[in-house]
Structures are given as structure tokens and as C-alpha cells.
Amino acid sequence: MTAPIVIIGSGLAAWSTVRELRKLEALSSMALQPVTLICADSGDFYAKPTLSNALAQKRTPAQLVTTPAAKMSETQNVTLMANTSVHKIDTAAQMVQTSQGDVSYDRLVLALGASPIRVPVDGDASDVILSVNSISDFAAFHAKLDGSPKHVAIMGAGLIGCEFANDLVLGGHTVSVVDPAPRALAALIDESTSLELQSKLTPLGVTWHFGTTVQAARTHENRIHVLLADGEMIKADLILSAIGLRPNVQLAKDAGLTTDRGIVVSELLQTSDPAIFALGDCAQYGFVSGKIQVLPYVMPVMHASRALASTLLGKPQPVRFPAMPVRVKTPAHPITVASPV
């Protein structure tokens, strides 16, 4: 029996690749390729961007799941190994070692995503700093918000930090945002647009602390005292870290694949091993000119998955990224930032 195409991950990159494969097979009346999808989480399908606008819409974590894993695997005809971690890739044997045993592959697709960057913070409350990069992270955050107004200190005034700030205030909470930069979204927009965004969010309950960082977080009478490098102190109930993501490269690196900031891929999304492909937040598109080659957004995933499906079905198709503007979900002052390519 031929080994399947094995996809590791169940985020947008993984499920979009499956969907595109099945679409192409149906269009060209091809036999279905066996596909096994292995993921450390439940495999439920949800749109990750909804995590940072769910509070305003009063949507619970369960309501964000658009298609449960069982339904996805049935409709897409894949063998799903949910709640299964891949520990090792054996490129010579074309096999992955997982928490549920070994799985052979014909081709392997790495859709491993990225992990929140953590910075050291002193104090006994530092281990309760949350970040939200998955629906289970959001469920934990949602549970801590507990349906009553809270004051949330957000580390990071980038895209995700600003989106959560806006969503939290619309959900009835107040927010303090801390960032070493001099203004909101400093890496993405010009100064006057930052100032407009800040001025729209301030009256809704957002306080800004620029040019400083969180140094310590200490529990004090059921609250958290967040101490900043400039000597200020914020009394908060929760701390959310939104200081960025780092592509998950370790599995690929340990297998001897070329990695840099992400898993380096060619235009065919092929890694340094011709049987292994990568896309989404874990990938580094080595062929894209300019310095930003990691593209942790929805549109690049959609383009990459379409091209990859064709390549996996024997019609090599280089990925082409058009202009891909990103909409910042700050309804107080909606902004679209230029394509990161």
C-alpha cells in the first residue's frame, strides 16, 4: 500500500491544503490521495482571526469552532490523528515518530505554525502571563475574564495587541498597553495613523505606556501589580503577552532541514528535503525578495495551499504572492496595512 501524504498541523495551513487537494482531485476526476493529518490539538476547524474579535461579539470559544474535527475528517476524507504530537522526522525512512506510534509518509507537509515569544519577567505572577495563539489559549483567557469587568495589561502594541485592546474594551473591560516603541503599530503604520488609532481607543478605556517594558508582575491582594521599567505601576487582573510569534522550526531543524527564522522553502514550498514541504506561520519563503520572508497571515496561507495542492498532485506550481494587504481588526479605527511582501 502507498504511504499517505502526511500533514502535520490542523490550522489554516493544514486544512486549506487538504481542501485544495480535494478540490483539484474532484475537478480533474482523479482518485483521492490518501492523506493523514496529525495534530497536537483537537483538529477542530476555526478561523484564528476570530480570536481577537470574539469578545465584542460575545462569542464563546465553543462558538468559534466552525467545523468540528470529526466532520472535517469525514468530509475531506482524511485519517485524523488528533491530540498527537510529532516528536521526530526520520527523513531517510520517510517516517514520523508520534505520541501514537510511527507513521510512514510518501510526502510530508509541515504546517506547524508558530509559538508566542516569551520574555523574562520577574515576580510571582510572571507565570500567569497569557498569550493567545490558538482556540485553547483563547478558552483559557476567556475563562479568566470570567464574565465580569477586568483590567488587562497587554504587552505589545502591535497588530494582535491593538486588536485585543479594542476587543477587550468593547467586551466591557479596561486595558493598559505597554510597548517599548513610541506609538501603536509603530512597525506597520505612519505616526499620524498611530495617533488617530490611539485617540480613538483611549476614550473607550485603553491607557498607553510607550517607551517602556514590563519588568515584574507581583500578586497583591488578588490583583497583579505590573511594574514597568520607567517606574510606573499598573494594577491589573490579567496580563496578556502579544509581543510576537516565532516559527516552529525545531522539528525540521532536528531532522536536518534548512531553517533560518522559519523552515526555508522554495517557490514550490519544498524544503531542503524534496519529499518535505512547509507553509503557513512555520515557513520562511526564501525566494521572496526584501527582508520580510516570514508571512504569518491568512492570505499567504491561501495562496501557498493552492499552489502546494497542485504540486502534491504531480503538477508542480510555484507559489506567487500578489499584494496582500492585512486589515487590522480595530473597529474603533479600522486600518489596512500594506502587503508585507
Ligand SMILES: Cc1cc2nc3c(=O)[nH]c(=O)nc-3n(C[C@H](O)[C@H](O)[C@H](O)COP(=O)(O)OP(=O)(O)OC[C@H]3O[C@@H](n4cnc5c(N)ncnc54)[C@H](O)[C@@H]3O)c2cc1C
Ligand atoms: C489572535 C490572532 C488574530 C489574527 N488575525 C489575523 C487577521 O485578521 N488577518 C490575517 O491575515 N492573519 C491573522 N492572524 C494570523 C493568522 O491567523 C495565521 O497566520 C494563521 O492562522 C496561521 O495558520 P497555520 O496553520 O500556519 O498555524 P497554526 O494555526 O498555528 O497551526 C499550527 C498547527 O500545528 C500543530 N503542531 C505544531 N507542532 C506540532 C507537532 N510537533 N506535532 C503535531 N502537531 C503540531 C498545532 O497543534 C496546530 O494545529 C491572526 C493570528 C492571531 C493569533
